[in-house]
Amino acid sequence: MGIISRGFSGRRREHDPNLPPGQYLTDDFPVLSAGPTPRVPLDEWQFTITTESGQQHDWNWASFTALPTEQITVDLHCVTRWSKLGTAWEGVSLDTLFADVESAADYALVRSYGGYTTNLPVDDLLDGKAWVAFRYDGDDLAPAHGGPARLLVPHLYLWKSAKWVRGIELSDDDEPGFWESAGYHNYGDPWREQRYWGE
Amino acid sequence: MNDSYSYLDGNAAAGELREIFAVDVTTAGGQCAGCGRTAVLADVRLYVRAPGLVARCRECDAVLLRLVRGPGRAWLDLRGLTCLELAMPDDS
């Protein structure tokens, strides 16, 4: 560790025993991005689930927003150590989207407009654990935070909650996504502090 | 803030990369494996507000380089560059 800088404390970082290990509370909602913010006109937006046999299930904005939605309040944990508690979203549950999807696949590769990808087991998308969210804190989801719609998987580190989501590919093989192939943990459970490879 | 300017350039990665390479690679030339555009690494688009550093091609936006730092480890993915061209002292 380096020398302590007299009088420096950095941004307010509350350590809360209810947080996952190594996390601190943040006041704001940091915007992290690995590239330019995609701009997706709603009349071009599409969300597609592709099964391991190649069967496609598509929604455009109209058919997607016609689906039953849920209002949820969840905690967010970013691998960069900030956590934001009690965030309010509106979205479509993945259980709703998967209702007519026939698949025995174990793994999902999530793809976003702009090229971002992330991977997770199908089990972690289902049973009330994930949503495709399009409203945050009472407003349409802003592009900087992933709008028109993003994946929301609060029980894993936030990099799994892919912004600008465009589809999910189901597969019997697990293919590491953008950060998983560059050092970040393949699963990413904040409660077991699974940040990097080999943890 | 105009979001289309959310990037810097390779100069901002010089310190991080200097910890890994014995030389300053920001003066090295690289070719984008996506579109073939060549550039000095100091000139590429660099995104720093992310869980790692991401350098992208100014022409086609393809990822050229990713650098992640963890405790006692670093991961460097250079597959977006076909190769680096570095100036070396002429020993002949």
Added chain:
Amino acid sequence: MSWRVATVVALRDQSPTARSIYLDVPGWPGHAAGQHVDVRLTAPDGYTAVRSYSIASAVDGDGVELTVEQLADGEVSPYLGSELVVGDLLEIRGPIGGWFVWRPDQREPIQLIAGGSGVVPLLAIARSHSAAGNQSPIRLLYSVREPTSVIHSAELEELARRDDGLILTYAFTRSAPPGWNRPPGRVDAALLADSTWPTELSPTCYVCGPTGFVETVADLLVGAGHDPARVRTERFGPTGGIR
């Protein structure tokens, strides 16, 4: 390249929001004009923050001068800009960056174009050029919001007073001094045509400032006919890469 411990030996306000920090860095290997350092701060709980700052000074033994602009929502700049006192220690790493540099063996005309705090590495170039007795013609176009935003005015004007010294032009984007020869506005092709070396001189251009400024100016230079290989750029912005 490892971290060195530097001691703050002096502080000087440059503007309501910027100040220069003079450091003594034992064993400093010297630097080229245009290079920067990384500064690392560590909180008592081990939390660290690292930011990059351009070196404002020409090489001067163990002395390194940084100028820090305080950002309202910054994490490091408010500490460096307000909290830091003489005698404090800072960890720095450098010098860093070999592309955006000027070296005294360069002979071609030099055009410096600064947006806001982007003037800092360009000041280092102007100072180094003067200290080396380099005879190549050198100009600085320094674009700021308003007159109170100018930093290092004393040093720049001193360089401009010298025979065959720096040719200095200010440009104001929001409000100009009374009677200024140009209404406030962003740098445009007309301003460049008036206040920068023509392409016939084949100058090397150094452009530094926020990304938007640099993109605009670099495009204008190339559009005016400057060889892109002779336009060096450095974009400033929050370097708070998240660890």
